[in-house]
Amino acid sequence: MDRSTYILKNVNVNQYKIILISKDMSRLQEYISSVENDLQINKTKSYVLFDLLLNNNIDDRFYKCFFDGNKFVRDTLTKVQNSEIDNEINFLTSSYYLKNDYLFEDLFFTKEYKNQILNKLQKIVKNTAGNSGLAQLGF
Numbered sequence: 001m002d003r004s005t006y007i008l009k010n011v012n013v014n015q016y017k018i019i020l021i022s023k024d025m026s027r028l029q030e031y032i033s034s035v036e037n038d039l040q041i042n043k044t045k046s047y048v049l050f051d052l053l054l055n056n057n058i059d060d061r062f063y064k065c066f067f068d069g070n071k072f073v074r075d076t077l078t079k080v081q082n083s084e085i086d087n088e089i090n091f092l093t094s095s096y097y098l099k100n101d102y103l104f105e106d107l108f109f110t111k112e113y114k115n116q117i118l119n120k121l122q123k124i125v126k127n128t129a130g131n132s133g134l135a136q137l138g139f
Contacts, residue, residue, distance in 0.1 A: 001038050005031045007096070008038060013086050016064070017046035021096055022054045023103055028063075036071050043069040049080065051093045054103060058082075058120050091128040094121045 001008040005026045009019045020035060022028075028050065039048070045068055053061040062080040066073045082090075097103065098121050104114045 003031075003034065003038075006035065008035070009092070011089065011092070013088050015047045016049045016089065017044055018048045018067070019051065019089060019093065020048055021051045021093055023100075025054055025107060027055065028052065032072065036067070039067050040070060045069045047076075048072070049085075049089065053093075053097060053117070054107060058117050087128040090124050094124040094128075097121055098125060 003023075005022065005024055007021045007023060009021065010017065011019055018039065035048075046066070047064045048067050050063045050065070051061055052063060059082065060079070062082065062085055064076075064078055064080050066076040098118065101118060104118065107114065109117075
């Protein structure tokens, strides 16, 4: 499901069935109700992984929260360390940002910092490409 502020991708990797990828600098609290409405369609009970790279930075991009089929259980929201992220998910989300690098154009970051982020994403994709079974789920 593709919205103006986020994209939802169905996956089934470890504890995650759904990944949310931010598409702008909107804060999660601004659109969380919309995400809940989208997820209520399937009534899936699962942790949702949030990739909030455009809001945060490359080292603080992943968070998870449990969706109970109706709403997010807010007190389950926790940061996920990059080292805890499966190669398949890292490949999928990083590839998305590289393929849609125009998303970085409106960010209030220096050109050097944007390039640094894109270079790190390229390294992630390169290092995880051979280990990704999700490549067929591309965007």
